[in-house]
Amino acid sequence: MGGGGGEDEGTTLEFTPTWVVAAVCTVIISLSLAAERLLHYTGKYLKHKNQRPLYQALQKVKEELMLLGFISLLLTVFQGSIVKICVKESVTLHLLPCSLSEKPSSHDGAESSRAIPETTAHRRLLAEESAISAGYCAAKNKVPLLSVEAFHHLHIFIFVLAIVHVTFSVLTIVFGGVKITQWKRWEDSIAKDNYYTEEVFKPVVTHVHEHDFIKKRFQGVEKHSIILGWLHSFGKQFYGSVTKTDYVALRLGFIMTHCRGNPKFNFHKYMIRALEDDFQTVVGISWYLWIFVVLFMLLNINGWHTYFWISFIPFILLLSVGTKLEHVISQLAHEVAEKHVAIEGELVVKPSDEHFWFHRPQIVLFLIHFILFQNAFEIAFFFWIWVQYGFHSCIMGQVRYIVPRLIIGVIIQVLCSYSSLPLYAIVTQMGTNFKKSIFDEHVQVGLLGWAQKVKQKRELKGAVAGPNQTNSTIDGPSAGVQMGGIGGKEPDNVYLQMAP
Numbered sequence: 001m002g003g004g005g006g007e008d009e010g011t012t013l014e015f016t017p018t019w020v021v022a023a024v025c026t027v028i029i030s031l032s033l034a035a036e037r038l039l040h041y042t043g044k045y046l047k048h049k050n051q052r053p054l055y056q057a058l059q060k061v062k063e064e065l066m067l068l069g070f071i072s073l074l075l076t077v078f079q080g081s082i083v084k085i086c087v088k089e090s091v092t093l094h095l096l097p098c099s100l101s102e103k104p105s106s107h108d109g110a111e112s113s114r115a116i117p118e119t120t121a122h123r124r125l126l127a128e129e130s131a132i133s134a135g136y137c138a139a140k141n142k143v144p145l146l147s148v149e150a151f152h153h154l155h156i157f158i159f160v161l162a163i164v165h166v167t168f169s170v171l172t173i174v175f176g177g178v179k180i181t182q183w184k185r186w187e188d189s190i191a192k193d194n195y196y197t198e199e200v201f202k203p204v205v206t207h208v209h210e211h212d213f214i215k216k217r218f219q220g221v222e223k224h225s226i227i228l229g230w231l232h233s234f235g236k237q238f239y240g241s242v243t244k245t246d247y248v249a250l251r252l253g254f255i256m257t258h259c260r261g262n263p264k265f266n267f268h269k270y271m272i273r274a275l276e277d278d279f280q281t282v283v284g285i286s287w288y289l290w291i292f293v294v295l296f297m298l299l300n301i302n303g304w305h306t307y308f309w310i311s312f313i314p315f316i317l318l319l320s321v322g323t324k325l326e327h328v329i330s331q332l333a334h335e336v337a338e339k340h341v342a343i344e345g346e347l348v349v350k351p352s353d354e355h356f357w358f359h360r361p362q363i364v365l366f367l368i369h370f371i372l373f374q375n376a377f378e379i380a381f382f383f384w385i386w387v388q389y390g391f392h393s394c395i396m397g398q399v400r401y402i403v404p405r406l407i408i409g410v411i412i413q414v415l416c417s418y419s420s421l422p423l424y425a426i427v428t429q430m431g432t433n434f435k436k437s438i439f440d441e442h443v444q445v446g447l448l449g450w451a452q453k454v455k456q457k458r459e460l461k462g463a464v465a466g467p468n469q470t471n472s473t474i475d476g477p478s479a480g481v482q483m484g485g486i487g488g489k490e491p492d493n494v495y496l497q498m499a500p
Contacts, residue, residue: 051276075155083144086143157384164379165377180272183247208340217246237419241419242423249333252349253348267429289370296377307397318371321371321424
């Protein structure tokens with residue numbers, strides 16, 4: 001016991017003072033309980049404020065933390081077995097993120113370990129454990145498949161990636177929500193006009209090409225050139241992506257299509273609820289995103305500068321999404337302007353899924369989810385390498401590749417928060433169907449319960465009628481609720497059908 005520091009570093013719990021064990025356990029347990037209580041009371045607060053979508057998003061965060069805990073457990077339990085997997089040295093000489101010429105020799109490692117102060121005892125302990133596993137494989141004339149230290153660093157990276165992604169997603173939704181909240185004054189100004197049903201449908205003549213919405217979205221040579229139209233949509237996402245005239249036109253188009261009998265419908269409040277619902281998807285880390293992580297870690301090969309080139313993927317996708325959403329607004333204006341010179345009543349655009357990629361507005365949400373994750377992946381990787389290996393590490397890359405990556409990451413975060421997300425919030429309401437967020441929470445629950453009872457009633461009557469009459473018409477009034485979803489997920493759209 002009185003030996004050198006190496007023996008002390010290898011001391012087991014059998015010879016560790018009980019007060020040290022108790023103190024460490026107390027700190028770890030206290031921090032864990034504090035984090036758990038914070039999440040618990042945050043959830044209670046959101047439920048008290050009737051913020052069900054945000055509460056569900058918080059549940060997603062807790063699921064991710066549970067997944068990380070399970071990954072951590074697996075890495076810890078199987079660490080001893082994995083580091084003892086031995087392979088031929090030639091297998092480990094391919095697809096390296098750094099050149100072998102930059103690898104320190106074993107002699108240099110021994111000299112540096114003698115010169116390192118005791119503050120780096122953890123690194124020396126990992127080095128000793130790696131030496132043990134290396135010795136185990138050396139006896140077989142092989143090398144470990146993965147060293148203890150590499151195993152430990154991989155463990156940290158997975159944790160950092162998940163935390164950064166959740167943090168960036170929350171910041172994007174918060175900043176984007178602030179931008180969308182500013183539109184409330186437009187909603188309030190419309191409400192102040194005190195539109196009554198008879199006034200909305202009052203037979204006034206509107207000259208289409210003199211309307212502000214048409215003049216701003218259907219102007220100049222753009223109406224004769226598809227290319228110029230797309231270029232205008234590309235540039236529009238950087239300045240004044242949504243104006244008041246856009247908001248008023250899209251709002252009226254939505255109301256006249258989906259709730260014609262309620263011209264005083266609060267469109268802004270509905271948008272906020274829909275965005276909160278979508279936040280549940282954005283904040284999660286889906287299985288296909290983990291596949292993306294594994295794929296690009298595989299491609300992080302010396303000289304390829306993979307992490308520089310993949311930083312352009314979310315940037316290009318974000319510009320494409322912004323351009324497409326702006327173009328959808330322009331298409332809505334073009335449809336009206338090309339068909340009419342003057343119309344009776346207010347100018348009303350016609351929402352339709354045909355304006356979106358593959359007629360699926362949900363694809364935009366999927367792309368935003370991927371963009372946010374990829375950007376978080378880039379930033380998390382940078383800070384992980386910086387802290388773990390240092391700024392001048394070979395795996396970090398050259399400065400001329402690092403700086404553009406960071407600049408692109410900042411641009412993506414700002415542009416997504418203040419332009420793309422607000423655009424998504426309003427433009428995706430221009431699909432053929434409205435989202436279930438149009439109903440308040442208690443109405444949603446009532447409709448689902450009602451539909452379930454009707455379904456059970458029909459099944460019961462069908463069973464009583466017998467197999468020969470299961471397809472016959474059931475007497476009396478009936479009603480059905482159809483929920484349109486994708487891929488087994490919670491449905492995004494609600495369709496009501498009443499059968500006499």
